[in-house]
Amino acid sequence: MKQLGDRQPHKNDPAVLNAIRAVGELLAAEGETVGIVVVGGAAMILGGLVTRLTEDVDIIAAARSWRKGVPSGIAPPNPLPESLLRAVLRVARDFNLPENWMNSEVGAQWDTGLPPGFEKRIRWLRFGGLALGIADRKDLIFLKLYAAVDSEGPQSVHYQDLLGLRPSKKELIAAAAWAKSQDTSAEFAQVLEKVLDYVHRDQEEPR
Amino acid sequence: MSIGIKKNLVRTVTESAIESAWVQWRSLGSLITTPKRARSMVDPEALVLASLTLRDHERRLWDVLASWAVTGSKLLSVQRMKNLASKYPGRTSDRLAEFARIALMEGGDHRWQKLAGAESGPRPRTQELSSPGAKGWDPAALVVRLRLGIGVGLQADIVAFLLSQRGAWASSRVIAEATGYSVYAIRRTADKMAEARFVESTANKPLEYRADRSTWRTVLGLEEDVLPWRYWFQAYAFVADLVVLSEDGQLEASTKYLLSSRLRDLAEKHEDALRLNRVLSPEPRQSTGEGYLAAFEQVAEGLASWMSEGA
Numbered sequence: 310m311k312q313l314g315d316r317q318p319h320k321n322d323p324a325v326l327n328a329i330r331a332v333g334e335l336l337a338a339e340g341e342t343v344g345i346v347v348v349g350g351a352a353m354i355l356g357g358l359v360t361r362l363t364e365d366v367d368i369i370a371a372a373r374s375w376r377k378g379v380p381s382g383i384a385p386p387n388p389l390p391e392s393l394l395r396a397v398l399r400v401a402r403d404f405n406l407p408e409n410w411m412n413s414e415v416g417a418q419w420d421t422g423l424p425p426g427f428e429k430r431i432r433w434l435r436f437g438g439l440a441l442g443i444a445d446r447k448d449l450i451f452l453k454l455y456a457a458v459d460s461e462g463p464q465s466v467h468y469q470d471l472l473g474l475r476p477s478k479k480e481l482i483a484a485a486a487w488a489k490s491q492d493t494s495a496e497f498a499q500v501l502e503k504v505l506d507y508v509h510r511d512q513e514e515p516r
Numbered sequence: 517m518s519i520g521i522k523k524n525l526v527r528t529v530t531e532s533a534i535e536s537a538w539v540q541w542r543s544l545g546s547l548i549t550t551p552k553r554a555r556s557m558v559d560p561e562a563l564v565l566a567s568l569t570l571r572d573h574e575r576r577l578w579d580v581l582a583s584w585a586v587t588g589s590k591l592l593s594v595q596r597m598k599n600l601a602s603k604y605p606g607r608t609s610d611r612l613a614e615f616a617r618i619a620l621m622e623g624g625d626h627r628w629q630k631l632a633g634a635e636s637g638p639r640p641r642t643q644e645l646s647s648p649g650a651k652g653w654d655p656a657a658l659v660v661r662l663r664l665g666i667g668v669g670l671q672a673d674i675v676a677f678l679l680s681q682r683g684a685w686a687s688s689r690v691i692a693e694a695t696g697y698s699v700y701a702i703r704r705t706a707d708k709m710a711e712a713r714f715v716e717s718t719a720n721k722p723l724e725y726r727a728d729r730s731t732w733r734t735v736l737g738l739e740e741d742v743l744p745w746r747y748w749f750q751a752y753a754f755v756a757d758l759v760v761l762s763e764d765g766q767l768e769a770s771t772k773y774l775l776s777s778r779l780r781d782l783a784e785k786h787e788d789a790l791r792l793n794r795v796l797s798p799e800p801r802q803s804t805g806e807g808y809l810a811a812f813e814q815v816a817e818g819l820a821s822w823m824s825e826g827a
Contacts, residue, residue, distance in 0.1 A: 324804075328805075331773045331805060334774050335777070338774055399777060402780070403773075403777050403804065404805055
């Protein structure tokens with residue numbers, strides 16, 4: 310586990326960060342502590358990897374156990390704690406966000422498995438009553454490659470995020486191997502090859 | 517460190533509400549002098565509930581209330597009071613039980629039995645209150661006057677509201693929103709009144725009602741136009757919640773966002789007070805997060821101005 314420290318507000322913070330901070334404040338006001346791990350665009354923004362706008366926060370895991378106030382293990386996120394759901398709805402109202410702006414749909418990834426070593430690479434931040442784990446860049450590359458293949462391929466926001474992560478050839482090879490283990494169909498393998506070709510081409514061309 | 521709203525904001529709203537209450541009590545016969553005259557119809561139950569809420573901020577309000585409980589409680593609708601009290605803070609209901617006890621014990625009005633508490637509240641300093649009509653009826657006291665003439669109940673309130681619409685048609689839903697009675701009760705009563713030719717109704721759906729101004733002006737001997745209806749029970753309920761939250765230290769929070777969210781709850785709960793009374797206030801969705809703090813200041817200032825201008 311990496312550092313767990315209170316995240317201080319900054320005037321240039323992205324909007325999604327303000328919404329996350331608000332959730333933490335609401336939880337703290339209720340005397341609740343919740344730990345979640347996020348992936349996707351929000352994780353990339355919080356990790357300083359991209360600056361694109363997003364209002365979605367994808368929860369892939371929840372803290373299963375705690376040691377001295379620090380999450381010490383993760384588990385599938387569903388069902389999300391009632392206190393978190395209440396806070397998410399309130400923040401949706403207060404920030405004009407869709408009610409599912411923070412959701413755990415991506416938690417279905419547990420059915421086929423997370424990238425190996427995912428948990429060890431999580432970086433934890435603290436926002437009041439919310440311990441927020443950010444998936445590591447390596448895991449984001451794995452998950453984004455898989456999502457890009459699984460969705461509309463190179464046209465998808467996942468593909469653009471994958472490019473934004475600037476994966477190396479070595480990282481892409483490792484990510485592709487993991488993605489193939491998630492879906493063994495021939496069709497998936499074909500689209501995967503296509504996406505990888507696009508990545509190589511787009512990374513070589515000046516953008 | 518705790519964050520709070522501007523201290524003078526609640527004070528401004530409170531003072532405007534007290535001023536409005538004085539103007540309205542004057543039109544109902546209070547001997548308190550105030551330079552203003554009421555410019556809208558007095559909602560007697562709303563006035564009692566607001567005055568009960570504000571009595572710690574202006575002691576004389578309790579003196580007037582205690583007097584009214586003895587001499588004027590028969591002109592109040594106990595059922596409507598009960599309906600409206602549910603929209604006010606619990607503290608207001610507690611004090612209503614004291615008012616009801618005085619009405620029961622000293623006013624001899626047994627309708628208040630079910631609302632009466634065990635205590636009569638603080639001892640009032642004076643119980644002088646003249647009859648609302650003693651010096652000629654104030655136009656703002658039309659609801660009370662009609663109740664005195666045709667009885668306390670929906671009929672008098674429906675006529676008062678329809679007259680305030682100055683010839684415009686109003687649906688039972690609109691009348692219910694203004695008076696706090698159920699749509700069903702309004703429709704049932706208004707239909708009977710239409711059958712008796714007390715009011716007119718449209719022949720086709722949607723059913724709407726209106727009161728013939730010239731006929732009623734003749735009956736009531738009105739020389740001036742009927743004053744407009746303002747949605748006082750909704751506006752005073754907003755004020756009451758704001759005042760009680762402030763008294764309880766609930767208008768403070770550990771962060772700006774938490775305070776803004778709490779204030780958003782308050783404004784959302786009383787959205788009808790702002791909408792029906794057309795109080796100038798910013799659209800909540802235009803301010804996100806703690807940005808709503810500034811928007812709420814405008815809401816409160818708008819409400820205070822509305823009360824000052826329209827009591």
